Amino acid sequence: MQYIDKQILEGKAVLFLGAGASYSCTNSKNVRIGFTGGELLQKINKEFLGNTSDSLTLDFASSMAIQISGRENFDHFIKNLVCDFEPTNEHKIITEFKWKAIFTTNYDEVIETAFKENKSHFQKVEKIISDNDSLQKVVVNPEKLPLIKIHGCISRTNDNRVPLVIESSDYRRHLENRSSLYQFLKECLTSNLVIFYGYGLADPNIIGILDDLEKDGVSRTRHIWLDPFMKDLHKKYWETKNLECIISNLHDFLTTIKNKKSNNVVSLNNILKNDSIISKIIPSNNRPGDELENYLLAQLIYFEINDEIKKESDNYNNDIFYRGNSHGFGWVNKNLDFKRTIEGTLENEIFENLEISNNHFNFLVINGYAGSGKSVLLKRLAWNGVSKFNKYCFYLKEGALLNTTLIFELINLIKEPIIIFVDNILEYQKEIIEIKNFSIKDRAKVFIVGTARSNEWHNNENTLDKLNPSFFSLKDLNDIEIKNLIDKLKEFNAEGNLKELNDSDKFKFIKEKSNNQLLVTLLEATHYGQEFSEIIKDEYEGIYDRSAKDLYLSICCLHRHGIELRAGMIKRLSGIDFEQFKQKFLQPLELLVVSYHSYRLNDIVFTSRHFHIAEHVFKQAFMSEMDKAQQLIKIIRYLNIGFDTDAKALECILKGKVLAEEFSSKDLAHSIFNIAQEIGVNNAFILHQRAILEINHSTPNFELALEYLKKIDNTDIYYDMRTVEHTKANAYRKLALNTISRHDKIKYRNFSLKLLNENIKTSTKTSMPYHTKGLVLLDEIKDCENENDLVDIIRDFENNLSAGFKKFPYDESLTLLEHDFSKEMNNSPRAIGKIKEALRKNSDNVYIVQRYAKFYISKKDYNEARICMLNFLRNDINNRYINYLMALSFINENESLYYQKAISYLKKCYSPNDTNYEPKFLHACLEYVYQSEEKALKIFNDLLQSNVKPRIKNKISHPILNTDGHEKLFEAVIVTINDQFGFVKTSKYAENIYMHKVSMVDQDDWEALRPGDPINITICFNFRGPRAKTAIIR
Incomplete structure (x- = not known):
């Protein structure tokens, strides 16, 4: 079978259809209503231009028609011309093949109609008209056919971002909002067989794209140009341009290919083995469906030795692994990795405890810094789970999808507990929650074991923390692991320059490096001296x-x-x-x-x-910034925002703040933006990032930044204008800071505050507007010369801060802002004096009372703080902010003496479902220490479900103190212990208390600890409850 035939029959070819492909279309009465470009020109001339006899081009005529009638009327005219097109035999035969993609410059919906009418078609058509359509989701799904309409479609005539393109000598005019479509077209033209049909050989749209590829020096595939009326002279010329020119219509061409199709094509069912790869672990005669079988072959791997892994292992180059590359499975079977001390504990937790666990859904996370060896350990555990423990372990391969539908089918087939190992688990949050819900609903036991970088786990967007997984951390190499590493390098002759040292010096060298990433340690060990x-x-x-x-x-x-x-x-x-x-x-x-x-x-x-x-x-x-800029420009030219990865890359590369740091020359940075604009990246995004560059550069230009921001079209519904308004506010703040004119300072700050107030009304996912507004008000406080205005500004600051913390509890930027504000107040006696004077006139302003009370609590003058707060509470007894400060004053003064008063005030500060977590946390701590352990643990359990960063939940504070103010020492006994953590029991409290290895004063003592051993601990708290803060062997 020839290459062309094979490409088309295997569904790897691309169709590119022009106006000629719809020329023969008829209406429902079988009257031809299709038209050529010349016929369209006549229709436009007659409808809009009075049937003038002047010489016209389609481009000129359509432009004039739009000016005369308006865009909406013109598009409606075009829609009426093509909306009744019926599919021809050519369109119908297209539906009998699979295609990688179909591109068209036509606006009609005749292809869509043809696929709808053919009930046995292989693919479902998905239209792609603009950058905001889901190109990637369609391209990656073999059951979907991307129909890419680069000149628009009559189904979307009201979208002025992607208007119908009638004609143009320069296709680049239409790149904006269609850049992903053109980039994907260029990729197809570069790598796939493309069949052109319905175009003249002088069509500027196509010639322009092919010329671009030729200029780039790309050696593309030889494409096919079908034309039943092609002249020999044209044929000879274009064949020199790497085009296979065939004198035929599309129907005859595809019919010929169809007839060549082998009658002996083997179905997928016959390709698959008679026995499934998991048949031996299915307790019945059932077998997985074809889709699940393929999924287990390629993505979710049943981790046992098979022919494929054995072949990979036999051919595996050990240097690949010892250079820091753990992809694939060849190294696992060869045992190239060294044993981590945590491995035994994890095996016990995963494979032994699964049997006795009463939970249907079990979840464990191995966290650690980037390059700590998490991925290697995860594969080793999955491998050992099958080879050592005979468990049903499945590993999600690099680049795979976590297909929950197929996983549910797998669970129902096996009817035994399964363990799924997922690297970088935060990429699959939605799927993990779906598996959890299925597991509980169907009472099926599932264990998810994942890895995550420590810093990423603490992000706002982490929804998995609420599932309360067990945590195990990979730390720096300990002495046992260093010895294991040395032995492994020696065993596989991978010591490199380290071979020159004796074992003692090898150990000493790696020990000195062990606080680095394991990746760094490994490379520096095998390249000793570098x-x-x-x-x-x-x-x-x-x-x-x-x-x-x-x-x-x-x-x-x-x-x-x-x-x-x-x-x-x-x-x-x-x-x-x-x-x-x-x-x-x-x-x-x-x-x-x-x-x-x-x-x-x-x-x-x-x-x-x-x-x-x-x-x-x-x-x-790079030798220079110019070289760096040229490299970034080269990359940008070929990125396609229709793919999530490429869109993310563009977003990262084009960040104004990053470019401000990377380039001392703003001209070079702007040249990068110019190329992005040229390839059709969203104009609002580019203008916004240009402004951010100007604001953050070492030689800023705030006026120019504002000019860029004012050019942004605020009707662009695909760009978040709230971020633009926030950047404007920041630019005005910087202008105020950099002017010496008092009048200008006031003017710019008023502009900034007005924008920020609007921003605050609409922003729900970020604290940035509150933070920036606080900075502007703090600037005003520092510059304020009118003491009467000072109180009003302080009131506004407290109001803004309280509102921000209410929406974003424990927000780091707001916490830092409050610290800076308190520092300014403490250094400004005149400000406190003016606040005191304001309180005499009006003691009911909560924000003035807050600031006054905070100041005197920090000065340990609790009586002065409480006088103003009690006066306020007489009129607003349930005010949460003031009740919290009252409780804080008693805790700070003498917690053990005044805990009952503190608790009574704290109870007024929160309700079951609100976000006032701090008073709730303090209440739980005081309940645990002084009143009811059971009640306290119930409150802690509620706090565990709160919507705050994991870092906040895990932050320890509020240690239990003696009457002398020192941390209280408790006698305890170890109940359970592993390599990383354990639980201890004290005579004071009924429930066991969590203790991590890092709490040991001497961590070397940890290895010697056993259940029943006596130990002394101090106790503190986090959202999860009591924790051992320090521990020492008795």
Whole structure:
């Protein structure tokens, strides 16, 4: 079978249809109503231009028609011309094939109609008309066919962002809001077989795109141009341009291909083995459906030795693993990894305790810093779960999707507890919650074991913390692990320069490095005598092939942001196709680059071994800022915002604040924005980032920043205008700070405050408007010369701060703002004097009372603080802010003496479902220490479900004190203990108390501890309840 036939029959070809493809369309009465470009010109002339005899072009005529009648009327006219098109036989035969994509410059919906009428079609059509359509979701789904209408569609004539394109000699005019469509077209033209039909060979839309590819030096696939009326002269000319010109219509061409289709095509069911890969663990004669079978083969791996893993293991290059690349499974079977001391504890927790657990859903997270070895440990646990413990362990492969529908099918088939191992689990939050809900509803036992970076787990967007997982942390290498690492390097002859040292010096060297990332430690150990940055630089400089070196730099340019480089971009970046890339580049980059299939993108992707390595390569690769700018421009040209990864890359690369730090020359930074604008990136985004660059650069220009912001079209519904208004407010604040005119300071701050007040009304997900408003008010306080105004500004500041904390409890930026404000107040006796004077006139202003009370509580003058608060509470007895400050005054003065008073005030500060967590937490602490342990633990359990960052929940505070103010020592006995944490029992409290290894005064004592051992502890609290703060062996 020829290449062209094979590409089309395998669904890898792309169709590109022009006006000629709809020329033969008829209406329901079988009257032809399709038209050529010339016929359309006549219709426009007759309808709008009085049937003038002047020489006209379609471009000119349509522009004049729009001026005369308006865009809406003109589009309605076009819609009426094509809305009754019925599919022809050519359209119908298209539906009998699978396609990678169909592009068209036509506005009609005849293709959509043809697919609807063919009930046995292979794919469901999904229209892509603008950048805001879900190109990626359609492209990655084999059951969907992206129908990409680059000139618009009559189904969306009211969207002025993507108007119907009638004709133009320069297709670039229509890039904005369609850039992802054109970028995907260029990728297809570069890598796939494209069949053009319905175009003249001089069509400027197509010639412009092909010319761009030729200018870029891209060696593209030889495409097909179908035209039943093609002249020999044209045919000969265009065949020299790498086009296969065929004199035929589309129907005849596809009919010929269809007839070649083999009658012996083997169905998917026959390809699959008679026995499923999991047949031996299914307790019945059932077998997984084809989709689940494929999923288990490619994405969710049943982790036992099989032919594929054995082959990978036999051919595995050990250097890949010891250079910091843990992708794949070859190294697991070869046991290249060294044993972590936490491994035994985790095996017991996962494989032993699963049997006795009463919970249907079980959840464990291994956290640690980036490069600590989490991914390696996770694969080892999954492997051991099958090989050592005979458990049903499934590992989610790199780039795979966590398909909950198929996982539910798997659970129902096996009917036994299953364990699913998921690296970087925060990428799958929605799916994990779905699995949890299914597990509980169907009473099916499931254990999810995941990994997460410690800093990322504490983000606002983490919804998994509410599931209350068990936590185990990977820390720096301990002495046992260092010895294990040395033995493993020696066993596999991977010591590198470390081989020159004796065992004692090896241990000493790695011990000194063990507080670094494990990745860094490993590389510096095997390159003894070199620093990490030198190693990475030498690796980069050592790539002998210039093209391979450039490609590695491009990979690092993206991966420093955690983003993969798609294979779809490879040809456009390097000028060669993927197969050539594998032959030419994978060998010199084998030890440096990671590649795998991303099912989210339905493409092969490439990354460096670790984003920290990518950062070092990017920092050291450029001789000048100009070189750096050129590299970023090169990447930007080929990114496609229709793919989430590329859109994220553009967002990271084009951040004004980042470019302000990376480039001392603003002109270079703006040249990067210029290219982004040229390829059609959202204009509002570019103008916004230009403004942020001007505000944050070492040579700022706030007036220019405001000019950029004023150019933004505030009717752009696809861009968050609240962020633009916030940036404006910040620019006005900076202008006020940088002017010496009192009048201008007031003017700019008023502009800023007006914008921020509007921002606060509409912003629900960020504290930024509250924080910036607080900064503006603090600026005013520092500059205030009118003492009568000072009280009003302080009142406004307290009001803003209270409102901010109410919406965003424990917010770090607001906490820092309050600290700066308190510092300013403490250093301003005149301000406190004016507040006291204001209180004499009006003691009912809550914000003035708050500030006055806070000041005197900080000065330990509790009586003065309480006098003003009690006066206020006579008129507003249930005010939460003042009741909280009253409680705080008693706690700070003498907690053990006044705890009952403190509790009585704290109870008035919160209700069951509000966000006043701090008084609730203090109430729980006091209840535990002085009144009811049971009641306290109930409150702590409520706090555990609160919507705050995990870092806040886990932050320990409020230690239990003696009467002398020192931390109280409790005698305790160890109940249970593992490598990382345990539980202890005191005679004072009924429930066991959690104790982590880090609480030990001497952490070396931890290894010696056993259940029943006596120990002394001090106790503090977090949202999870009491915790051992310090511990020492008795």
